[in-house]
Amino acid sequence: MKKTNVLFASSLALMAAQGAFAEDTFKFAMIDPFSGPAAVVSERIEKVLRFAVDDVNGKGGLNGQQIEILTFDNKMSPQETAIQAEKAIDAGARILQTSVSSSNTFALVDFVRKYNRRNPDSKVIVFDGASHDPAITGEKCSYYSFSWVLNAEMKTAGLASYLSGRDDITKVYLLNAEGSSGQTTRQSILDMVGMARPDIEWVGDDTHPLQKITDFTPYIAKIKASGAQAVITSDWGADLALELKAAGESGLEAEWFTYFSTGPGAPTAMAQSGLDGLVYSAFDGDAGIVNDDLAAYEVQFRAATNTSASAFPGDTSAIRALTMAAKAAGTNEVDDLVAALEGVEFETVYGAPAFMRPEDHQIVTQMAVSKFAPVAEGGLDEEGTGWGWTNVALIPADTIALPSTCEMDRP
Structure with a gap:
């Protein structure tokens, strides 16, 4: 009798453990600034x-397991x-993601490299x-690290390709933030755009503190005085x-070529300032790309959140790829x-084919160049401004897929 009770109790314990495991979630952590200007x-x-x-x-989740999002403020x-x-x-x-500031991404990659070894x-x-x-x-x-957005050099290669056909632009001003990302991008612009357009005159080159300036009027005054026809900047967010x-x-009539003008706040600033057709996005893509699936996705997302989704494609790509990988692996x-x-x-x-390059774990896909202006009634506008993106060029993946420089240590 005792033996029967023990077996029965063991069976109950096993069933409880299996039930707990079935209810367990696949935890995905966002580690980003949820306080301060970048929040x-x-x-x-x-x-x-x-x-x-x-x-x-x-x-159904990943192999039957629901994904749970956890958030952590890295300040x-x-x-x-x-x-x-x-x-x-x-x-x-089991997945740690950071998106805001490359210095934070470097810190996370270094931490995980050591953690996984231990x-x-x-x-x-x-x-x-x-x-x-x-x-x-x-x-x-x-x-153990994957990047789900085009990097600065790839975007600059695409921008250089576009500017090679814009011989009306001969005087360019550079404006970028301090730090690895801003300065790496600045150098890639000088190198790649300079090679594609050796006739361009760099009439200014300013570096400013990251996310600390509250009034850029002095910088704009310098740009205006330089006679620049265009400004290229990798700045983002509040900057x-x-x-x-x-x-x-200030009435500056120069064209702006940006990497992050699809992000929060920028569309409102552009519309309120009347920069009609003067701001271009050199990015993975935007809501102005003509694609039925993208349009349907944007309409659905905006109805649910009252904002646009295509400004941050990395998350959508990451989850789509993760789902496919989990299914192929048959395990999490x-x-x-x-x-x-x-x-x-x-x-x-954006409806574009993409793949995760095994050599360096860099996404490879097309990029877009689009400009910001008022949209027709019923068009996809940004932040309720009545203004939106119009695509002017799609740069093929093979144009921007630069050779890998990664020397990866594999287990």
Whole structure:
């Protein structure tokens, strides 16, 4: 009788354990600034990520396991990023993502490289959701790290291709932030655009503190005095919005070629300042690309969140690729997922084919150049401004797929 009771109790315990395991979630941690000036960017990224995850969960999740999003505030600090990464892992996260500022991404990649070496039985993966510093898939590349957006050099290669046909632009001003991302992009512009257009005269080259300037009027005055026909900037968030606001208020008629003007705040600044057709986006894509699936996705996302989704394609691409990789692997174990993510082919939110390059874990896909102006009634506008994106060029993937410089250590 006692033996029967023991067996019965053991069976109940086993069933309880199996039930608990079945209810367990696949935890995905966002480690980004959820306080301070950059919080508005993190909050938009979170909306895009949750929307993509909700779609996957509604279809059964990853191999039957629901994805759970956890958020951690790194306060825009590399040191805090490492602290929050430890907390995320303690909470059970298996994918750690950071998107805002490449210095934070570097810190996370370095932390995870050391963590995985010390903890081979509980490894985690890094997703770079929006940083665009080429070092992330170059000198900092890691077997357990994946970048889901085009890097600065790829975008600059696309911009150089576009500008090669704009011989009306001969005087250009550079405006970029301090830090690795801003200065790496600045150098790639000088190199690639300079090679494509050796006739261009660089009439100014300014560097400013990152996310600390509240009035860019003095910088705009210098640009205006230089006679620049165009400005190229990799600035983002509040910096870019304030620059464009000052440009409009000063009557600056130069064209702006930007990398992040699809992000929060910039569309409102452009529309309010009357910069009609003067601001161009050199980016993975935007809502102005003519594609039925993109339009349907944007309409659905905007109805749910009252904002646009295509400004942050990395999250949608990451979740789409992760879902395909998990299905191919037949498991959610980290090493199996990493192996399946290498070379995975999928479609971006813009309707473009993409794949994850195995050599450096860099997404390879097309990019777009679009300009911002008033849209026709019923068109996709941004931030309720009545203004939106009109695509002027799609740059093929093979034009911007620069050779890999990664020397990856593989397990």
